[in-house]
Amino acid sequence: MPSRMSLRQIEAIIAVCEEGSFTRAAARENATQSGISQHVAAAETALGVRLFDRTTAGVTPTPAGLRYYRHCVEAMSLLDRAGEDAQALTGTLTGNLRIGLMPTFTRAALTPTLQHFVIAHPDLQLQIVEAYSAILTEQVLDGALDFAVVPAFEGRVGLRSRLILRDREVLISARGRQFAPLKLVRLAECGPLKIVMPAPDNIRRRNLDIYFQSNDVAVARLIEMDAMMATFDFVARSDFVTVLPGLICINDIGRDEFCINPVEPPLYAEFVVITPSRRTLSSPARLFLKRFEADLAATEKRLAGLLKPSSNAKARR
Template identity: 75%
Template sequence: MPAHATLRQIQAVIAVCEEGSFTRAAEREHATQSGISQHVAAVEKALGVRLFERTTTGVTPTAAGLRYYRRCVDAIGLLETAGEDIRALSGRVSGRLRIGLMPTFTRAALAPTLQHFVPAYPDVQLHILEAYSGTLTDQVLNDQLDFAIVPAFEGRVGLKSRLILRDREVLISGRTSPLKPLAPVRLSDCAPLKIVVPGPDNVRRRNLEVYFQSNGVAIDRMIEMDAMMATFDLVARTDFVTVLPGLICINDIGRDEFIINPIDHPSLYAEFILITPSRRTLSTPARLFLERFEADLAETGKRLTALLKGGRKQPQR
């Protein structure tokens, strides 16, 4: 038995650690379950330590297994980085770029980046998926997306994450609302609310419920809706309201269809993170896209802050 594990064996260890199952790891690696088990057993024998605890419900990494996993994903990342660096020497950026974004970003923040990125890098095959956090997280874990931006959560094995945006939450109501446009509001003063909220599996839903309960916000009626365009349409037509990050409605400020008010006393913020597979580094197209996207987000954030501050000076409707 060689002293060092092969690349195929290392990939098997990574897959088992991330999937928590030899069966799912085998499916992911297009291998047999016995083959994956043999690869893991070979690594354990070579290292002289047990990497996983096997139970009737699955497998979990030991302390040694988790440490080895982290070193392995770093090593795989370095190999991919080496390939990206060599390809970049040609001066030509190409390849597939698969991005996952929530409606928060596609509705108002995506177009400025695409306006620059698409003509600048014509050889990049770009695919953008709009979905909610659960779907995007699963697709990043399954290597179907290069990266995604989702609400901050506690994290999962197999993912790397970092904060990309902290955004002020706002109350959105229809044009017949008695509220002064852009004036800060205390939600408890607006209660009882007829409100549209995300479904129970959405991270933002849990954050909203904690805020409502902690700050005495009474709810008259609640509709669960994981459909952003339908949410906006319902709010525009009825006396239902919704709470969303300010970024998504920046282009609605100054128009007559919605009344937008930053939430205050206390303020409410949404945090969003970039998630990528632990075993992969960002490709050159992904890195270039993110550099531009984050710069555009920063500029949009400044504009949103200025608009919300300016709203304090607007006359009562």
């Protein structure tokens, strides 16, 4: 029968598997590289099986190592849940809650949840971090955030994810320049576009590139910008357009500054909530997320009603 693993050995195995490096695992765990190596080696000796393949390119888990990692993650999650359940008996939410959101959500969907949560839980310290998906993903992996909402991606060791929103993309332009509000637009019929798009390493950019290529959308000039508020300001003051999830501009529909048009064929952005595999969501995080999802559903329902387009698919005036 294998020897019982220490908590430090389990934490070391999880860190090495997720980081793919003894050096990065040591930095994450505030330990030395030799200490992490010793913990892993002791675990391998006790189990009688090699958990990792070590090469000059890095460290990768063996099939046995990956299976053991998954059990370690489940065990750590159960320990976290036990502590959460014990604290829940007090009936008061305390501590810190750290959430990562993209501008898509902070601009139009966050306030209703905050208005409820801040009043309902005055003893909870709440921190909202706004950033793009790559930064938020790293912060969740590092344990700096309890959870984040980012565009759907192929997944990554150390993270759990689930779909939270599927949002229709829309064309945004300055009001009165080219399009009639809320009419369906076929971008291929709009002539070469002057457009602002995310940078190439942005997940949404890859989806937009595929959509443009598949639907023969011509681009006359492209500006790459990962700054949402600057994108809105520039589009409002120029003849450039942009394509964004409908959620972010729900409060702009019907106002004088922007023209909003659903694109045809439909293009959708999918968003997932990501959490660290090694930790269970805290009680405050679960409650916040439950309320946030309910508010998102209500906002999406309102957005669908606002975006009901004319049957005429051409939006040129």
